[in-house]
Amino acid sequence: MSVDHRRLGRELDLFDSDPLIGSGLPFWLPDGAAARHEVESYLYDLERRAGYRHVHSPALGRRRMYELSGHWHNFADEMFPPMRVGADELVLRPSLCPHHALIFRARGRSYRELPLRIAELGPMYRAERSGVLGGLSRVRSMLLNDAHVFCAEEQAGAEVAGVLRLMREAHAALGMGPVSYRLSLRGPGKRYGGDDAMWARAEGLLRAALSEERISYAEAPGEAAFYGPKIDVQVVDPSGREWTLATVQVDYHQPERFELEYADASGGRSRPVMVHRSLAGSMERLFGHLIEVHGGAFPVWYAPVQLAILPVGADQDEAAREFAARAADLRVEVLHDGSVGARIRECRKIPYLAVIGAREAADRSVALRLRDGRQLAPMPGAAAIELILNRVAAAIGNRRR
Numbered sequence: 401m402s403v404d405h406r407r408l409g410r411e412l413d414l415f416d417s418d419p420l421i422g423s424g425l426p427f428w429l430p431d432g433a434a435a436r437h438e439v440e441s442y443l444y445d446l447e448r449r450a451g452y453r454h455v456h457s458p459a460l461g462r463r464r465m466y467e468l469s470g471h472w473h474n475f476a477d478e479m480f481p482p483m484r485v486g487a488d489e490l491v492l493r494p495s496l497c498p499h500h501a502l503i504f505r506a507r508g509r510s511y512r513e514l515p516l517r518i519a520e521l522g523p524m525y526r527a528e529r530s531g532v533l534g535g536l537s538r539v540r541s542m543l544l545n546d547a548h549v550f551c552a553e554e555q556a557g558a559e560v561a562g563v564l565r566l567m568r569e570a571h572a573a574l575g576m577g578p579v580s581y582r583l584s585l586r587g588p589g590k591r592y593g594g595d596d597a598m599w600a601r602a603e604g605l606l607r608a609a610l611s612e613e614r615i616s617y618a619e620a621p622g623e624a625a626f627y628g629p630k631i632d633v634q635v636v637d638p639s640g641r642e643w644t645l646a647t648v649q650v651d652y653h654q655p656e657r658f659e660l661e662y663a664d665a666s667g668g669r670s671r672p673v674m675v676h677r678s679l680a681g682s683m684e685r686l687f688g689h690l691i692e693v694h695g696g697a698f699p700v701w702y703a704p705v706q707l708a709i710l711p712v713g714a715d716q717d718e719a720a721r722e723f724a725a726r727a728a729d730l731r732v733e734v735l736h737d738g739s740v741g742a743r744i745r746e747c748r749k750i751p752y753l754a755v756i757g758a759r760e761a762a763d764r765s766v767a768l769r770l771r772d773g774r775q776l777a778p779m780p781g782a783a784a785i786e787l788i789l790n791r792v793a794a795a796i797g798n799r800r801r
Contacts, residue, residue, distance in 0.1 A: 708753045
């Protein structure tokens, strides 16, 4: 039986929507927000350890910026109309790359700074048609895990290969499920920026990186971005629809349009290559997929509730509260209402349950129950907490909450 993230996300109180807010504009409920926060924090730390510098940039920009980048000419159908504010026309951004190009340009750059890796978890907006909107997979407002690497041309191949390795690390930690790779190229009937030589060099860099990482891929003419070819990481949902969740792209076009340059080793001026990269795509599309992959039973490190504590009766309530206080490094919920059996069934998506009866309350022990039905031998409460924290750390390296 296929899993629909729209149904399950609402049943598990992860996200919802309201017609008064608008179509394609879901909101995240506390449990969904907790899971999302953990994933965002993990990606931030993963990028930081890989040499990325994080920035913040505004979700608006002048129409002139998007004319210069090429978005207005090539992408206007998917952009919201400009808003006139005084003499300016401001546009909700459909992507973050023009802002990051201007961050690079904000001061003089030297070859010694390259590669300069700039990352941001930033909001962006797409004017999607009502007929294609659905759950978290196709929305109008999204938060994108995005980054841009500015580098010398001879560094670009290694940077793309490094991105592909970082993607695999992130996808394994997320338990993302099987993926396939697509090399998206130019095709007839579409508009593209840059000249043939730029496109040939960019395509060659991507093919070389795929070969270096021994990744099999399919070619997809006509699926390139307007500014350059890209490698798309594809997943398939239970309905058989294919989605792009992660991408890496090589761009010579925008560095030229924004006149980006750096002082090279010879004392002259050179133009950087711009590598666009998202390890996990938007948080909305990512979680639409993760809900379906895991059936709502997320890995312990980003499960909304990691440990549910079930006192057998009122006499154990104080012991349950005391144990919850000791487990403050975990996301914990104490459930009192209903029979123990009913509460266990209610917690079927939670990684660990701790049922506290009279014996456990007396000796400050717990017998953890896993969501697959297995039970662990009774152990001291502190040992149970340490066990769960170790499982979290093992899933994502040495990083803990």
